[in-house]
Amino acid sequence: MNTSSPESRPLRSRLKSTGEATAILPTETTSPITVIGTEAIRDTFDEGCLQQAINSRRAPGVTEVVLNPDAHLGYGAPVGCVMVSPTHVYPGPVGVDIKCSMSLLQLDLPADAIEDRKTRRALISAICQRTPTGAGRGQRSAAKSRPVNRTVGKQLVTEGASVAVCDQLGIPSEWAECCEDSFHLGHDETRDALAMRLDRLLEQRHMSNFSDKMTQLGSYGGGNHFGECEVVDVAKDDRAQRAAQTFGLQDGNVAFLSHCGSRGFGHNLASGQFKTLQDKFSQWGIPLPAQDRQLVYAPLGTPEANDYLDDMALGANFATVNHLMINALVLEAFQEVIPGTQGSLVYFISHNIARKEIVNNQPAWVHRKGATRAFPGGHHSLRGTRYAETGHPILLPGNPRDGSAVMVADEGAAQACFSVNHGAGRILGRRHAKRVLDQATIDTELDQHDVLSNCRQYPMDEAPAAYKDFEEVLRSVKMAGLASEVARLKARFVIKDSSKADD
């Protein structure tokens, strides 16, 4: 056997550098995959991740794939990739957690106000009372003042953050203006389609727990989801200062960053879609790439595509209201501990969703899986919004030790389908992290950085060391010309799912 043939060489060696932080990955049968990342970052791409990127690029109807610096192995497609198709929708390259997103709440509190550890402990307690973490956790005591019954549930998954929904749930309705999308319509761009699809879903067995899932509104869930209290440090250059002003970021003040998605409801919808489409594929005898059973798809215009788009929109509406509810509850918690605190939403933006955008002058579904939309100032989609001149905020979580970042897109984002990464990206698998990392080291390190947590033991598979070097990831984004820094966020306390780590 000829071991030097291209097919047997490691995929990583096929990456061709095109700049200090850009490369291409040829696929043999299509135009190449665009890769963003310095050489150090490109070395972090494992073979499985690159194979998934190639499979995704070669899949039917796909016209473009971008691999971001935070890319790692996913299901069906890598986490940290963008996939464009004008003709097909792909549930895998959206992900199981439909509309998993970031949001940032700016509080009018100086950093000094939370310097005292007792104050931070009180805040952690007040927030945890209102916004549960962990699988299956529904609303806790303090959130019960905003009950989510079946009727409100049906309304919020079809309307998203409408004024009526916000009013009923005690969410400031003006926050809807600071959302990438505050609501999602059905496949035919009507709300009626969603109502009809929901009625059909509610007759199905896997949706019999709908009312329970609605009570999860205002909860974080587990895994990499978190809430984190930050101090804002705006960059000194004029452009960053102007952007910060437009975004409502306050230098030196406290802010709260949240990461979560559509919880059990989104999971029900996504897993139902995988099952439905996998069954169809085996019925139709269409082969899927080995170990990529989640790279199923539906051609636009088919009933299957319509159902998927409707389900994605229902899940996305839940995730949207979930984030706004969390922010309302976090603000309420701050007001309980520090009376008179005011808060305003900076932005809410997803990194697991397909959006219909204009790509190369034609409409296409841009699937961002662990990737964040990045429209720079002047982009046609931002016309008429407060972000028209600056570009919209990009919220990039790093880790509680090294901080997170608020960025804004540059013209160069066009090379990456107007997308950037969604964070640092895993470098150690969860099992691997638990095996090689040391609990005491992690806890001591956070303590040395004066970052408090609700967890007695920080989950090892979520430790900063389980993720890529955030500075190198940011360097990649900046050097590739995708985006610039507006502010750094320095963590002061973090809320994670402690149910596994503390047992």
Place this chain on the structure above:
DNA sequence: ATGTGC
């Protein structure tokens, strides 16, 4: 990611 899996 997930009323989680070993």
